[in-house]
Amino acid sequence: MIVPWSDSGVMLSDVRTTVFVDEQSVPVEIERDGRDAECVHVLARDLDGQPIGAGRLMPDGRIGRMAVLKDWRGSGVGGAMLTELMAEAKRRGMPEVYLHSQSHAKAFYERHGFAVEGEEYMEAGIPHIAMRATTK
Template sequence: MTHTLEIREGDWSELGDIAGEIRRVVFIEEQQVPEDEEWDGRDDECRHFLALDAAGKALGTARLLPDGHIGRVAVLEEARGRVSASP
């Protein structure tokens, strides 16, 4: 079965509320990452991405740093293994 995702791009002021909540759940709650390590102060300088399902529910997030590194990739547990990316 194929699942369709919409990828939304924006800055932290646009996507931060939703992206931040996904990261809080995945990194701080599930993986026990310390809050001061997760919130490193770099989000304002990054481009952010949300993956949304066909109903518009945000399932995952990632950020792109100015130097081109991808980081803070997080997918909600309910969506893991459900979708895959293809070109």
């Protein structure tokens, strides 16, 4: 569900901190870039209302901060969030979106219509690949 940062920032941040900072050792100053207030956010919750996934769409069409708690990975949560962010981009008149995927997640994004652009590179000590897709 699309949510405003002002209402859901704590929940979004909790999911992202668990995945990026705690699990992947991404430095806090990289994860918290100060740009969340200008982004559109998606928040996934379980049946009890607990946050289990987060993602964002930046004003320039970049999708990022896609994070799903470990117990929920592979259950369709990430795909649902990505679909919602792409639909929101289309509603906002963006003909395409792009992202910087961790290399291990490349196939996930390819299944959702993203194509690789360029060579693999390192970001925050993790291999990444740039990808782009149309919003259809």
